[in-house]
Amino acid sequence: MITNKSQHSGDAEKSMKSYLAPLVQQIQPSGIRKFFDLAAGSKDIISLGVGEPDFKTPWHVREACVYSLERGFTGYTSNAGMPELREGIAQYLHSRFAVDYNPANEIIATVGGSEAIDLALRALISPGDEILIPEPCYISYSPITAIGGGVPVGIETFGENQFKLDAADLEAKITPRSKILILCYPSNPTGAIMSREDWEPIARVVEKHDLIVISDEIYAELTYGSNHVSFPSLPGMKDRTILVSGFSKAFAMTGWRMGYACGHPDLIAAMLKIHQYTVMCAPSMGQVAALEALSNGMEEKDRMVESYNQRRRLIIKGLRDAGLECHEPQGAFYAFPSIRATGLTSDEFAQRLLFEYKVAAVPGSVFGLGGEGYLRCSYATSVTQLNEAIERIGAFVRKLEQERRG
């Protein structure tokens, strides 16, 4: 008999766990989850822990979706997504990032960028393949790799180098089993970007070792000062890259779960096979909204990017004034200050900041190698909240200084 969880029947729970697949059981709960639970119990918190825009989806996008629902546009679409949407994505990628994909067989609309990453990994991994992952990075890559039977291999990146991926560090981790390199620039959590000059040596290593690249460019629109350089736009890289992106960050559409993958027809066909058996198609109403965002959303998107940029300047200055070393993040909406000078681990720092000063941020350690000693602060929150948070962080840092002296 299956016992209700609320009855605290520990034995029954344990016995049910034994049915689980070992691969899934081995996956550790995310460190972010722990902070979520800690923060959820506290009141009057200012949160710098949110990994999504503070804007609502622009009204014209919401309205277009409502209109499509009223007209009864509620059925399945073709597996790869509405042809108009794929056409729209192709045009957008061409004009914004100089990459060309055929909407007929090189683009697939997915349930968020997350599904695209899952599809790509499942389509490519054979058991034991090594997947190279520059860290600190978004928390999902390693677990999805492991579920697929792959072996995640972290490549540390460093604050001294603005958390850019270094070709020599990459090459040092390559073995005969290396198959895939997962890239995520602009980076969550570090805000790092890669310029054309930064990419070129990486592309040479990829070519030399015959790697496949999954390039997660979900933050591509959020760069400050220079346009994002899309990895498949580099010479020779298009065929060996699966480009993953989506609407969440650029158009403030996180809850819609609309993303896409682009790549060589052979790879996309394999991903489409998994996609059609697992989810059929991305939600039709989300697809309508995504198309509206691409067709009429650029002005509003630019306004949001300008607003992030203003707040980026505010938080960097604020964190530095508070006494924390902070490299200048050139993309996404995260600052990633070093808290090493305080002598605390990032977990201790984040917990005390939360409990003693009511500011929630995410310890760098949850993002993998190289994240210890740093704190992820999302600046996608109001100027008033940012100013208050910065003041509290400053007070906390001063208190820590006194503690060390005393």
Next chain:
Amino acid sequence: MREMDELKQKVLELLKEDARTSTELMATLLGAEEEDIRTAIEQMEQDHVIVKYTTVVNWDKVDDERVTALIEVQITPERGRGFEGIAERIYMYPQVKSVYLMSGAFDLLVEVEGRNLREVANFVSEKLSPIDSVLSTKTNFTLKKYKQDGIIFEEHEEDNRLMISP
């Protein structure tokens, strides 16, 4: 020069959002020198680009009776002065809150405020209609103000994001 124009544009956008934003904060947000921000504001004040700093009030929440009417006015333009003279004769009244010259079926749109219906009606019959060049008026009373100058009065969108997310 171009840079100064861009800076002015951005300063205006920040001030439009919150006229009390300090020059120090604006300098940080825009990555500019505070001195340049001050210069930009001074120039715009002198040039009357910035006309006035004021407050958007939701009078419905103040215990204070007042009614507003939007009045469509048809007029005969004056030789040599067009609509300017007649517009001035109307906008000089303190109870007139705004005056626009319009394209379409009428000429001036006049926003008038009064303590009650009778006060506004009196203004129309005793001040506005008797003006020689006024041909006709059509008075529309407003019932509720939802949005003014891009500001929604009853904002009901809250931040309902998760406190921590990846």
